[in-house]
Amino acid sequence: MKILVVGGTRFFGIPMVNALLSAGHDVTIATRGNAKADFAGEVKSVVFDRTDSDSIKRALSGLEFDVIIDKIAYGSNDVKALLENVTCDRYIQMSSCSVYHEDHADIREEEFITKDHPLKWQDRLPDYPETKRNAERAALEFMDEASCTFVRYPVVLGENDYTGRLRFYVDHIRSGSPMYIDDCDRAMSFIHEKEAGEFIAYLADHPCDGAVNGCSNGVIKISEIIDYAEKKIGKTAILDAAGDAAPYNGLTDTLSFNTDKARGIGYTFSDLGDWIYGLLDNCNACSVLC
Structure with missing residues (x-):
């Protein structure tokens, strides 16, 4: 598949891209052009400012993708600038477990329903949880929920x-x-950086509708x-x-977070x-x- 990865040049983006390459996908990395990574294979690259709709339009003109993995969706306007300028069959957004409103054990995906959140078109906010809620909701203005996956992780740790x-x-x-x-x-x-990257790559080949926890x-x-x-x-x-x-x-x-949905599509997380x-x-x- 042709996959566009927005971000992905550091931390758990690197094992994610490497897993995509290992699976045989045609990967294009979109960045601002400031960071480079040594991936385990060849990737294509485009440069744009993801907050600038015109910049994205110029960079992606004429390009088509089966899957977009959006690792740096920090606000609803970020999502709008991207999805109004490119189409795909599936959109995978790196969200966050911070979208949930209450701390407790075994939090399930249905405790924050993306489509029910009132959308506000906003740039990146100091209120990180609200920023991520808006980013999820914005995607549904451009794609059906069945074509979107919102990956919700707790704190990611690693070397x-x-x-x-x-x-x-x-x-x-x-x-x-x-x-x-x-x-x-x-x-x-918590979740380890390697597993955080590899699970997102797994989702490219194993579609999961709506939100999914990982930890x-x-x-x-x-x-x-x-x-x-x-x-x-x-x-x-x-x-x-x-x-x-x-x-x-x-x-x-x-x-802590319930991962039954991830297990339902065949993925089992490691023990902390x-x-x-x-x-x-x-x-x-x-x-x-x-």
């Missing part, structure tokens, strides 16, 4: 995570820097992350209300415990090297 969220804990323990954690016993789900099986408490890092480093974390605010503050309940501690070891090693 190439440029945000440094997991490493925050390791670095603070190693350096003896105080950190503020609002609830050490709050548990949450590793199981949850981990912040206290478990800290305990493991303390033992590996040989130091005790300094917890202080005046310390640096930890990345995962603000949860109101255990946060199979990789999270190895990733913490990697964070520790990087801290030593740095």
Whole structure:
């Protein structure tokens, strides 16, 4: 199939593109032209500003695609600028589990119904959850829901995570820097970068209508992350209300997501415990090297 990937040159976009290439797809990458990646195969490329409808129209004129994977849909106007200038049989949007309104365990896709959300044509907002809700809803102005897939992930972690969220804990323990954690016993789900990319690629060949959650099986408490890092480093974390605010503050309940829908199309996610501690070891090693 001919697949247009909007974004995809860093983090879990790289294993996603590599999986598409491995499956034999004809892949075109659309970027602003500032980033390049070493993919495991040949890809075509186009350059445009995804916030500029005219720029997209010029770049994609005469091109046709079976599938569009939109990895950087950050607002309804982003989606409008793209989909008013290109057609496809299936549109896969990288959304977010932040579209859900309440934190709790085993959140299901139907807890946020895309078509019921009131659409506002807006640029990227400081309110990230609302931005992503609008981005999902905007797609339905151009395509049937049966032709759209909205991939909802929790926090994505991995060796190439440029945000440094997991490493925050390791670095603070190693350096003896105080950190503020609002609830050490709050548990949450994650997904590994490789699986995050590969699942989206899987969806190109295994259509899934509407929203679909993706995350590793199981949850981990912040206290478990800290305990493991303390033992590996040989130091005790300094917890202080005046310390640096930890990345995962603000949860109101255990946060996990039901993946029955993904399993229904044949995809089984890994267990969180199979990789999270190895990733913490990697964070520790990087801290030593740095």
